[in-house]
Amino acid sequence: MLRAALPAVLLLLAGCATQTRPVADVAPPAPQTPPKAMQWLYGxxxxxxxxxxxYNALAAYTAxxxxxxxxGRPVRSAILAPGATLDAPRFVECAGGQPLAAMFDVDETVLLNLGFEYDDAKGGVRPWDxxxxxxxxxxxxxxxxxxxxxxxxxxxxxxxxxTILFNSNRNTANGAFTKAAIEGAGLGPAVAGDTLYLKGDVAPGSGKDPRRLKASEHYCIVALGGDQLGDFSDQFGPLMKDIPGRRAWVGQGAIARLWGAGWFVLPNPLYGTGTVGSYDDVFPADKRWTDQGGK
Structure with a gap:
């Protein structure tokens, strides 16, 4: 009887082994609540x-x-001219006959990507893909x-x-889908090559300055809206790894006076160049405090 039963026991054990996943392969449970940054931005x-x-400040400025x-008074473009720098800003000249325009980034500036961030939250925030x-x-x-x-x-x-212009790093190949998202949210129209500029439309890469300058050939762009510093000038790019430096730059000289007067920032604590920094980057050494009362 024992020898007859042994194959059945081994078969049962083998079946259990094939159905049990190693602990390391088991997906972690979904978080009970979204990350705090998502709660804040979306809720x-x-x-x-x-x-x-x-947006109220922007509309008052453009009025x-x-x-x-x-x-008949002269108006100033919000687009830095070629060769201008952050410490010596100059702006594109607006021809008198050019129609006025405002240019906006898309994601988390005019559109909230609720579906994508829901998937991120439920699956645990993953590396960029x-x-x-x-x-x-x-x-x-x-x-x-x-x-x-x-x-x-x-x-x-x-x-x-x-005229409302959109300048996004979404993919040119998916332009029809981006147009549908913008117009479906009541923000359109968005016309590829005219009022909608996407990554790669004007020059390779994700820099937005070439698109801003291209649009400036046809429009006097007097206001910019975005959630990242790169939505205002690609020159902020090299500063992104210098956390104290980038904070200093946005408050320096003529650049400091542009916020709310041509350049308008929307909140985004979820991702991007603003969500990096070590303890040493974020907390000045002379401003740190450790509670000693409980020790």
Whole structure:
């Protein structure tokens, strides 16, 4: 009896072995709540209020610019001219006949990528994956919402006589999907090569300056909106690894006076060049405190 039963026992054990995954291969459970940065940006009143504050300020600024143009007074472009630097900024000259325009980044500036970030939150935030993002661009056009205040502000700017331009690092090959996302959220129209500029449209790579300059051939761009410093000038790029330096640069000289007066920043604590830095980068040595009371 024992010898007859042994093969069955071994078969049962073998079956258990094939059904049991090593602990290291078991996917971790989904977090019970989204990361705090997502809670804040997508769920909080405070996040929505800051976005509306930026868009209200932008619309007030462009109203003044539009009035100046109507009165025949000169207006200033928000686009740094070729050869200009952050410490000696010069701006593209606006021809008198050029229509006024405002240019916006897309992701987390006019569109909130709720579907993509939901997938990130449920799966545990993963390293950046270009292929995954491309799949999102193609499938997520109806899984976005406009940034609070964006629809109203862009309508106001159009009523002021401005053209709305979009400058995004989304893929050119997925331009039809990006157009659908923008227009489906009530932010359009978005016309490829005219009011919609995507990565690779003008020059290789993800730099946005060539697209800004190309659009400036046709429009006097008086306002920029974005959630990353690169949405205003590619010259911020080399500063991104110098955390104290980049904070100093945005408050220096003429650049400091552009925030809220041509350059408008939307909040994004989720990703990008602003979400890096070690303890040494973020906390000055003379401003650190350790609670000794509980020791």
């Amino acid at each position: 909080s009143g405070e996040g929505a209020a800051i976005s509306r504050q930026a 003044t610019v539009a009035a100046d143009r109507k009165a 270009e292929d995954r993002w491309a799949r999102w661009e193609q499938a997520g056009a109806d899984k976005v919402l406009p940034v609070p205040g964006a629809v109203e502000a862009l309508a106001t700017l159009r009523a002021q006589g401005l």
